[in-house]
Amino acid sequence: MHNGVMKAWLESSHLAGANASYIEDLYESFLDDPDSVADEWRSIFASLPQVNGHAVEQPHSQVRDYFRRLAKDPSRFSAAVSDPQVDAKQVRVLQLINAFRFRGHQNAKLDPLGLWARETVAELDPAYHNLQGADMEATFNVGSYAIGRETMVLSDLYASLKKTYCGSIGADYMHLTSTEEKRWLQDRLESIEGKGSYSQEEKTRLLENLTAAEGLEKYLGAKFPGAKRFSLEGGDAMVPMLKELIRRAGEQGCKEAVIGMAHRGRLNVLINVLGKRAQELFDEFAGKHGESWGTGDVKYHMGFSSDFATPGGNVHLALAFNPSHLEIVNPVVIGSVRARMDRRGDKDGSSVLPITIHGDSAIAGQGVVAETFNMSQTRAYGVGGTVRIVINNQVGFTTSNMRDVRSTEYCTDIAKAVQAPVLHVNGDDPEAVVLVTQIALDYRNTFKRDVVIELVCYRRHGHNEADEPSATQPLMYQKIKQHPTPRKIYADQLIAEGVIGAELATAQVNEYRDALDKGERVVKEWRPMELHSVDWTPYLGHDWAMSYDAGLPLDELKSLGERVSQYPAAHQLQRQVEKIYEDRRTMAAGDKLLDWGFAETLAYASLVDKGSRIRITGQDSGRGTFFHRHAVLHNQKDASTYTPLCNISDEQGPFEVFDSVLSEEAVLAFEYGYATTEPTGLTIWEAQFGDFANGAQVVIDQFLSSGEQKWGRMCGLTMLLPHGYEGQGPEHSSARLERYLQMCAEHNMQVCVPSNPAQVYHMLRRQVIRPMRRPLIVMSPKSLLRHPLAVSKLEELAEGTFQNAIGEIDALDPKGVKRVVFCSGKVYYDLLDARRKAEQQDVALVRIEQLYPFPEAEVRAILADYAHVTDFVWCQEEPQNQGAWYSTRHHYDGVLHAGATLRYAGRPASASPAVGYMSVHAKQQKALVEDALTLA
Known part of the structure; x- marks a missing residue:
C-alpha cells in the first residue's frame, strides 16, 4: 500500500470510532488461528510490519497503537507492508462484503406482516464506506464472494449482496469460530444469491x-x-x-x-x-x-x-x-x-x-x-x-x-x-x-x-x-x-x-x-410401518409377582469377579483405588465379604456377560460420588483410562458409563427417552445427591410416573438417588422419598431402599432379567457403602433373589418379642447397633426393602411369628411429614392383625429436610432410635 492509501484504509469505517474494537477482535482471532478470519483480513494482518523488531505474534494492542501512530503520520509507513496493488477503495469493498455477512440478516425481509421495527444498518450502505458516485460502476476484486468470480462491478455486487443477505433469508452465522463452516455457508448462500431453483x-x-x-x-x-x-x-x-x-x-x-x-x-x-x-x-x-x-x-x-x-x-x-x-x-x-x-x-x-x-x-x-x-x-x-x-x-x-x-x-x-x-x-x-x-x-x-x-x-x-x-x-x-x-x-x-x-x-x-x-x-x-424399532411384545402383560430365573452359579460369579478386578500392569492406579481393586480380588476369591461397590459391579458384569447393554450417566458416575464404584480407572502416568467392565469377553454386551454435564432436568429426560426406546438393557441415571433430582421434577412428574398411563409408554429407567441422614445438612440428606411414594399408583413404578450389597446386586439384575419394564426408584446409600455391617457373602449373590422385605436376622425368640419395628434404609443399622449394644431381646426389626409396590404377602409371612404382638412402630430418619410414613402407613392395615397399633418414631415434622448442625443431627438421631426401641 502507498502512504495515502494506508492512511485512507486506517481512517475507513471499520477502524474509526466504535469500530476499532471490531478490528481488535478480528486481529486477536487471527493471532490465535490465522484461518479463523476471512481471506482478505488474513492477507492484511499477515502483511503488517514488525513492531519493535518482533513479528505479529506481539500483543494486538501494540499493532493497534501502531495503526494509530501511522494514521497520524503516514510517512512512518515503510515498504515492510507487502501487496502494493491493494488500494483504499478495494479494502472498503471487502469491508462492505463483510458487513453484509455479519449484519445483513438485520435488514432481511423476515416478517410477513411487515410490523418489525428494525433500524437501518448503516454499514450495509456503500456510502458508509465512502463508496459512491462513479465507484458504483467501477470493477473491484470481490475476494471469496460468489464462487467463480474474481471481480464484479460494485453496483452488481451490491445488488447481489442484498439478494443474498437481505431477502427472505437472514443468515446468522458469522459468530462461528470455524472458518471451514463459515466458508461452507457463505459458498452455499452466495453462489445462488440466497435463492433456490425449483422445477x-x-x-x-x-x-x-x-x-x-x-x-x-x-x-x-x-x-x-x-x-x-x-x-x-x-x-x-x-x-x-x-x-x-x-x-x-x-x-x-x-x-x-x-x-x-x-x-x-x-x-x-x-x-x-x-x-x-x-x-x-x-x-x-x-x-x-x-x-x-x-x-x-x-x-x-x-x-x-x-x-x-x-x-x-x-x-x-x-x-x-x-x-x-x-x-x-x-x-x-x-x-x-x-x-x-x-x-x-x-x-x-x-x-x-x-x-x-x-x-x-x-x-x-x-x-x-x-x-x-x-x-x-x-x-x-x-x-x-x-x-x-x-x-x-x-x-x-x-x-x-x-x-x-x-x-x-x-x-x-x-x-x-x-x-x-x-x-x-x-x-x-x-x-x-x-x-x-x-x-x-x-x-x-x-x-x-x-x-x-x-x-x-x-x-x-x-x-x-x-x-x-x-x-x-x-x-x-x-x-x-x-x-x-x-x-x-x-x-x-x-x-x-x-x-x-x-x-x-x-x-x-x-x-x-x-x-x-x-x-x-x-x-x-x-x-405401512415395517419393524424398525425394538419389539416390546415380550415386556407386556406381566405381573409384579411373576417368577424369573435369577440364579448364577458360584463359579461363574467368581470368574466374573476376577475378570472385573483386573487391569493392565502398565496402568498405574491412584493409591486408594489400587487398594479397592486389591480388596475386590480378595472378595472375588471368597476370602472377604463383599462391599456395596463390588456387588454393584458384579451385577453389571453378570448382565453384560450375557449380552445386555448397560448405560450409566450422572455427574460422578465413572468414579461414584462417594468414591465407591471406580468403573473407569485413570492412569496416574498419562491420564489414559481403562474400564474393566468393557473387557469381560469378546462377546459381551456394551457397557457405557459417562460423567454427565452438570444438569439434572435435561439429562434425566434424555435417559428417559433412551430407556423408552431400548428395553433390552439397563439404563441408569445417578444423582450426585438424591436431593438434586428436584431439578428434574418435571421429568419425574410428567414422564416417569405417568407416561405409561397417559401414553402407554413403558420405561425401565433406573434412578439411583443417594439418600441418608449423616448430618450433611438440608441439601445432602434427603432424596425426597415422599414425593415418589405420593406418585405411586396402579403399579406404575418401583421404589426400593436396598440395605446390603446382595440386595443391590439382585435388584439391578431383576430390572433386566424380569420382563417387566417400569421405572425403578432407588434410595441408594452413602455411609452404607463402607458400613462394617453392610456386607454380603458371595453365596448370597449366587443363590438368592431380591427380598422385598427382610425379617429379623438375630437369634431372638419370637415369643419374647414385645414390639416389632418396621424401617427402611440406613436407620436399620442404627437400630440394630443400639439394640445389640443394649443386649435387647424384646424388639424385632423388619426391613421393608421395596416400599412400592408394597410387599404385603412377604410382610404378612414375616409377621406370622409375631401374632401375639400388638405394639408396632414405623421408624424413619426423615421428618414426620417426609419420608415413607404418610405415604405407606395405609399399607399396614392389610398386614397387621386386629388389635395391633402402629405408631411413628422419627424426627418431628419440619419444613426443611434436615438440620444443618451436626450436634443437633446427632441428638435427633439418638432420640429417634431410643424412641423406637424403648418399651413403655
Whole structure:
C-alpha cells in the first residue's frame, strides 16, 4: 500500500470510532488461528510490519497503537507492508462484503406482516464506506464472494449482496469460530444469491403441501368450531419444511427421524406429515376413543409413528409424546435418537435424524433448552447434530409482548452459545423455506452439529381457537385480518409466473377437502410401518409377582469377579483405588465379604456377560460420588483410562458409563427417552445427591410416573438417588422419598431402599432379567457403602433373589418379642447397633426393602411369628411429614392383625429436610432410635 492509501484504509469505517474494537477482535482471532478470519483480513494482518523488531505474534494492542501512530503520520509507513496493488477503495469493498455477512440478516425481509421495527444498518450502505458516485460502476476484486468470480462491478455486487443477505433469508452465522463452516455457508448462500431453483413439479408439490396445511385447519374450524386445536395457520410453511427435511434426509441415507414438538401445529403434522388417518382425529374431536390402556391424554399431546417414502428408501418417523411443559420433550427426543443410533451401530447420526420444533418464547425462556444445547457435542449425549425449527409466530404464548419475553434481538440467540448457525426465514416465502431446510440439513450432515431454522410467521388465531388475541395485540390482528394466507400468496405467484393455472390451484383445494370428507390418509408418502424399532411384545402383560430365573452359579460369579478386578500392569492406579481393586480380588476369591461397590459391579458384569447393554450417566458416575464404584480407572502416568467392565469377553454386551454435564432436568429426560426406546438393557441415571433430582421434577412428574398411563409408554429407567441422614445438612440428606411414594399408583413404578450389597446386586439384575419394564426408584446409600455391617457373602449373590422385605436376622425368640419395628434404609443399622449394644431381646426389626409396590404377602409371612404382638412402630430418619410414613402407613392395615397399633418414631415434622448442625443431627438421631426401641 502507498502512504495515502494506508492512511485512507486506517481512517475507513471499520477502524474509526466504535469500530476499532471490531478490528481488535478480528486481529486477536487471527493471532490465535490465522484461518479463523476471512481471506482478505488474513492477507492484511499477515502483511503488517514488525513492531519493535518482533513479528505479529506481539500483543494486538501494540499493532493497534501502531495503526494509530501511522494514521497520524503516514510517512512512518515503510515498504515492510507487502501487496502494493491493494488500494483504499478495494479494502472498503471487502469491508462492505463483510458487513453484509455479519449484519445483513438485520435488514432481511423476515416478517410477513411487515410490523418489525428494525433500524437501518448503516454499514450495509456503500456510502458508509465512502463508496459512491462513479465507484458504483467501477470493477473491484470481490475476494471469496460468489464462487467463480474474481471481480464484479460494485453496483452488481451490491445488488447481489442484498439478494443474498437481505431477502427472505437472514443468515446468522458469522459468530462461528470455524472458518471451514463459515466458508461452507457463505459458498452455499452466495453462489445462488440466497435463492433456490425449483422445477414446475417441485413448485406444484410445494403448493399442494401448503394447500394441505391450510385445508386441514379450515376443515377442523368448520367441523368443530370453538374446539382447541392450536392451529398452525400463519406458520403453514412448516408442513412443506418438514416433508422436505425428511425427503432429503432419506435421500442422504437416513433411516429414522424422531420429532419433538409442542401443541402449535401438532395436529397438522400428524395428519399432513406422518399420515394419521383423518377419521381417527375426527373421532378424537368428537370424544370417541377405542379400547386403550390407562387414562389417556389430550389429542395435542399424543405421539404417532409411520413410514415415509423418500428417493433413498422409507424413513421411519416417530413423533414423541409430550406433556404441556414446554421444551421438555427435546432431550427426550435426543435420548431416543441416541438409543436408535446405538442399536444401529451408528456413531455419527448418519442413519437417525432428530428434529425438534420450538416456540419463539419457549426456546428463549425455558432453561432446559440451554441444557440440551450444551449436551449436543458431549460423548454421552451427542447425536451428530439436531435440526431445530423455531416457529416464531411473534406472540409467544398467550398475550406476550416481545419486550417482555427475552433480552436478545432474536429468540434464537441462545443457539450461538454452542456455535450453531441460525437461518431466519420469512414464512410467506415457501421457496426460501425449502432452501434453508436443504441448507440446514446439509450443514448438519456435513459438520455433525446443531443447526437452527427460525420460521418467522404469525398466528392467525389466538393462543387457542377460543381466545381473542386482539384484546392484547390490536395492531397485529388488524394486519392479520387483511393478510392473505401463505397458500394464497404462493398460488397467486405461481399463476403469475405461468407455472400453473388458476384451475389447478382450485382443484388442489377441492381434492384435499374430499379426502378429508372420506376420513382418508392424505400423505402420499405414507407407507405401512415395517419393524424398525425394538419389539416390546415380550415386556407386556406381566405381573409384579411373576417368577424369573435369577440364579448364577458360584463359579461363574467368581470368574466374573476376577475378570472385573483386573487391569493392565502398565496402568498405574491412584493409591486408594489400587487398594479397592486389591480388596475386590480378595472378595472375588471368597476370602472377604463383599462391599456395596463390588456387588454393584458384579451385577453389571453378570448382565453384560450375557449380552445386555448397560448405560450409566450422572455427574460422578465413572468414579461414584462417594468414591465407591471406580468403573473407569485413570492412569496416574498419562491420564489414559481403562474400564474393566468393557473387557469381560469378546462377546459381551456394551457397557457405557459417562460423567454427565452438570444438569439434572435435561439429562434425566434424555435417559428417559433412551430407556423408552431400548428395553433390552439397563439404563441408569445417578444423582450426585438424591436431593438434586428436584431439578428434574418435571421429568419425574410428567414422564416417569405417568407416561405409561397417559401414553402407554413403558420405561425401565433406573434412578439411583443417594439418600441418608449423616448430618450433611438440608441439601445432602434427603432424596425426597415422599414425593415418589405420593406418585405411586396402579403399579406404575418401583421404589426400593436396598440395605446390603446382595440386595443391590439382585435388584439391578431383576430390572433386566424380569420382563417387566417400569421405572425403578432407588434410595441408594452413602455411609452404607463402607458400613462394617453392610456386607454380603458371595453365596448370597449366587443363590438368592431380591427380598422385598427382610425379617429379623438375630437369634431372638419370637415369643419374647414385645414390639416389632418396621424401617427402611440406613436407620436399620442404627437400630440394630443400639439394640445389640443394649443386649435387647424384646424388639424385632423388619426391613421393608421395596416400599412400592408394597410387599404385603412377604410382610404378612414375616409377621406370622409375631401374632401375639400388638405394639408396632414405623421408624424413619426423615421428618414426620417426609419420608415413607404418610405415604405407606395405609399399607399396614392389610398386614397387621386386629388389635395391633402402629405408631411413628422419627424426627418431628419440619419444613426443611434436615438440620444443618451436626450436634443437633446427632441428638435427633439418638432420640429417634431410643424412641423406637424403648418399651413403655
